[in-house]
Amino acid sequence: MKYVDEFRDPEKARTLLAEIAVLVKSTSRVRNRPLQIMEVCGGHTHSIFRYGIQQMLPPEVEFVHGPGCPVCVLPMGRVDDCVALAERPEVIFTTFGDAMRVPGSKKSLLKAKADGADVHMVYSPLDALKLARENPDREVIFFGLGFETTMPSTAFTLLQAKAEGTKNFSLFCNHITIIPTIKAILDSPDLQIDGFLGPGHVSMVIGTRPYDFIAAHYGKPITVAGFEPLDVLHALWMVIKQIAEGRAEVENQYSRIVPRDGNAAALEAVQEVYEPREFFEWRGLGSIDHSGVKIREAYAAFDAERKFLVKTVSIADATSCQCGEVLKGVIKPQACKVFGTACTPETPLGALMVSSEGACAAYYNYGRIDISGLKRQTDAVVA
Amino acid sequence: MNPVRVLKPLRLLRDTQINMSHGSGGKAMRDLIQDVFVGAFDNPLLARLEDQAVIPLAELACYGDRLAFTTDTYVVDPLFFPGGDIGTLAVAGTVNDLAVSGARPLFLSCSMVIEEGLPVELLRRVVASMQATAAAAGVMIVTGDTKVVERGAADKLFINTAGIGVVRAGVNIAAANARIGDVIIVSGHLGDHGAAILVARNELALETSVESDCCPLNGLIDAILDVCPAVRSLRDATRGGAATVLNEFAQSSGLAMRIREAALPVREEVKGACEILGLDPLYLANEGKLVAIVPREAADSVLAAMRAHPVGGRAALIGEVCASPAGMVVMETSFGGSRIVDMLVGEQLPRIC
Ligand code: SF4
Numbered sequence: 001m002k003y004v005d006e007f008r009d010p011e012k013a014r015t016l017l018a019e020i021a022v023l024v025k026s027t028s029r030v031r032n033r034p035l036q037i038m039e040v041c042g043g044h045t046h047s048i049f050r051y052g053i054q055q056m057l058p059p060e061v062e063f064v065h066g067p068g069c070p071v072c073v074l075p076m077g078r079v080d081d082c083v084a085l086a087e088r089p090e091v092i093f094t095t096f097g098d099a100m101r102v103p104g105s106k107k108s109l110l111k112a113k114a115d116g117a118d119v120h121m122v123y124s125p126l127d128a129l130k131l132a133r134e135n136p137d138r139e140v141i142f143f144g145l146g147f148e149t150t151m152p153s154t155a156f157t158l159l160q161a162k163a164e165g166t167k168n169f170s171l172f173c174n175h176i177t178i179i180p181t182i183k184a185i186l187d188s189p190d191l192q193i194d195g196f197l198g199p200g201h202v203s204m205v206i207g208t209r210p211y212d213f214i215a216a217h218y219g220k221p222i223t224v225a226g227f228e229p230l231d232v233l234h235a236l237w238m239v240i241k242q243i244a245e246g247r248a249e250v251e252n253q254y255s256r257i258v259p260r261d262g263n264a265a266a267l268e269a270v271q272e273v274y275e276p277r278e279f280f281e282w283r284g285l286g287s288i289d290h291s292g293v294k295i296r297e298a299y300a301a302f303d304a305e306r307k308f309l310v311k312t313v314s315i316a317d318a319t320s321c322q323c324g325e326v327l328k329g330v331i332k333p334q335a336c337k338v339f340g341t342a343c344t345p346e347t348p349l350g351a352l353m354v355s356s357e358g359a360c361a362a363y364y365n366y367g368r369i370d371i372s373g374l375k376r377q378t379d380a381v382v383a
Numbered sequence: 384m385n386p387v388r389v390l391k392p393l394r395l396l397r398d399t400q401i402n403m404s405h406g407s408g409g410k411a412m413r414d415l416i417q418d419v420f421v422g423a424f425d426n427p428l429l430a431r432l433e434d435q436a437v438i439p440l441a442e443l444a445c446y447g448d449r450l451a452f453t454t455d456t457y458v459v460d461p462l463f464f465p466g467g468d469i470g471t472l473a474v475a476g477t478v479n480d481l482a483v484s485g486a487r488p489l490f491l492s493c494s495m496v497i498e499e500g501l502p503v504e505l506l507r508r509v510v511a512s513m514q515a516t517a518a519a520a521g522v523m524i525v526t527g528d529t530k531v532v533e534r535g536a537a538d539k540l541f542i543n544t545a546g547i548g549v550v551r552a553g554v555n556i557a558a559a560n561a562r563i564g565d566v567i568i569v570s571g572h573l574g575d576h577g578a579a580i581l582v583a584r585n586e587l588a589l590e591t592s593v594e595s596d597c598c599p600l601n602g603l604i605d606a607i608l609d610v611c612p613a614v615r616s617l618r619d620a621t622r623g624g625a626a627t628v629l630n631e632f633a634q635s636s637g638l639a640m641r642i643r644e645a646a647l648p649v650r651e652e653v654k655g656a657c658e659i660l661g662l663d664p665l666y667l668a669n670e671g672k673l674v675a676i677v678p679r680e681a682a683d684s685v686l687a688a689m690r691a692h693p694v695g696g697r698a699a700l701i702g703e704v705c706a707s708p709a710g711m712v713v714m715e716t717s718f719g720g721s722r723i724v725d726m727l728v729g730e731q732l733p734r735i736c
Binding site: 049 | 660719720721
């Protein structure tokens with residue numbers, strides 16, 4: 001754990017914060033609004049809130065919490081599909097923990113479990129495959145979701161299932177890809193974003209090369225960032241430095257993990273197993289071309305969508321929800337009409353309130369009142 | 384030596400597994416009770432085998448002036464885990480619920496719901512743990528009940544314990560009693576029990592040696608009350624962890640609990656497991672840790688008394704009570720920022736990435 005402590009050193013943070021303040025001043029001459037930096041990835045949103053990073057920053061810097069929580073952007077129709085699959089008597093439905101609470105149009109997986117569906121929480125798709133081996137007379141479905149971060153592990157699992165000749169295992173594939181999504185945000189007419197923190201885990205798989213167009217065509221700086229609080233601050237400093245110096249490049253703060261060309265073995269497995277879907281619907285963002293993947297014909301035997309009738313109905317989000325505007329950085333979560341009233345973590349209306357990585361849940365849990373002025377008092381009283 | 388006391392009941396029970404007849408009220412049940420429970424809990428109040436334990440009031444009155452009474456039901460999977468088992472939990476948990484009111488825990492009841500098919504040997508081990516924990520806490524298990532349910536109607540074994548104790552005269556402990564300027568103290572490493580259970584469930588390929596902290600806290604609380612009878616609030620941080628207790632204190636008192644992350648005692652291996660799973664040790668369950676609010680003047684003496692006690696060695700001052708933000712818990716992060724520590728909604732679920 002020494003390694004981790006190194007990335008949580010408050011001394012180093014103070015130095016970075018001072019430098020960020022100086023840089024921000026130098027950019028403010030050409031701007032009359034705060035700098036908006038989007039962290040694309042939900043893991044970053046979580047770190048920002050967990051360590052209270054926003055409160056440490058000068059008020060001229062604002063984070064915009066992007067679409068990077070795969071649980072949050074899952075459309076309601078897809079959750080309904082999960083519930084329908086899970087409620088089949090022959091099925092053991094397996095999923096990561098935080099997907100259990102996402103509301104469908106009628107119920108969540110947690111509710112389906114309480115109603116008698118056989119829903120298992122697992123920590124890896126390999127655990128689901130193991131369950132299939134142990135229960136040869138049941139059909140084990142793994143709910144595959146997430147960006148390129150989790151795609152390779154489900155791909156490897158399918159490869160292994162095929163090699164073993166497993167007959168009772170399938171994947172309900174809801175994987176999504178980051179690049180078309182960033183592009184959709186960049187093409188949005190009300191875009192106010194000045195720079196990006198690039199996702200660390202996704203980039204570990206795809207490398208930094210796929211982001212080149214962000215700098216080249218859209219003229220926006222991006223820095224791939226790690227998840228420790230110092231990583232986030234350091235990457236933020238790098239992005240703001242680019243802005244201050246009038247540069248727009250792809251930089252890599254997380255080079256200890258992220259190679260420029262990504263992970264060849266992982267990419268190969270992903271290529272082997274998946275192909276792009278024409279379009280995929282996102283909660284709050286609508287349909288985005290080529291933003292999802294499906295399982296290739298060669299692996300059809302492991303595709304839950306082919307094995308069972310999955311009839312994904314598109315279900316409109318409640319009209320009071322403003323998740324899309326929050327996701328695009330147009331409004332802050334508190335500005336949503338139902339934030340903290342009709343929409344709370346107990347009764348989420350929108351998906352951003354569901355996972356701890358969702359921007360609304362994070363604001364609600366960690367930041368729903370302004371606590372920036374309180375820090376000094378705590379300093380004084382706690383020995 | 385009294386020869387009658389030496390004669391423990393014979394091994395009456397021949398069965399190796401519990402079956403429905405052990406709950407039927409007939410001879411099989413009587414054998415089970417005599418052999419497994421009366422034998423282990425070994426005290427004259429229980430040995431009378433009446434439907435109730437009759438306790439002389441004078442025996443209670445000498446300890447204080449108010450009766451404390453509590454009950455809790457224990458369900459845990461797995462039944463045995465590093466550092467304890469359901470029996471240790473069932474006694475320590477109820478003892479602690481009494482002790483945090485400033486009461487001296489004295490008598491417990493034990494009610495078992497047993498799933499048909501449970502190995503008798505396993506039941507004996509659980510009961511032995513209960514007796515060992517009761518002895519450590521200085522309490523007696525004086526009455527009980529046994530139910531056997533059909534296979535599938537319960538998960539192996541559920542235990543309910545109720546307990547009575549007597550509150551020391553002059554002691555007045557309540558969650559609402561915190562005052563501005565008071566300090567917040569925890570009795571040791573947080574999250575050990577929750578982490579031990581996660582590891583014991585074997586759902587993760589984690590290799591850590593962390594053990595449950597499950598233990599009676601009445602001795603530690605006696606030590607605190609001896610040096611500071613004016614303790615304002617005291618609660619054991621079980622399900623929902625220290626974060627939940629702090630929120631209860633904040634809400635009951637209408638004041639703010641301000642804590643410092645850097646001051647929280649958390650084992651490196653627990654931190655590590657939490658990192659991997661995306662969990663927060665502040666919300667992990669404990670079964671042998673308490674959170675105390677004491678007047679600032681008493682902070683040093685309370686800390687010294689706790690650290691001198693075997694289960695309070697890592698006691699730490701983690702924060703203080705302030706006026707605002709009213710009813711909330713705020714944490715200064717070890718990184719220098721600050722954030723709200725809220726009540727948990729439902730269970731903590733591991734994040735996917
Ligand atoms: S408060 Fe609820 S409805 Fe509004 S944006 Fe957030 S999640 Fe969506």
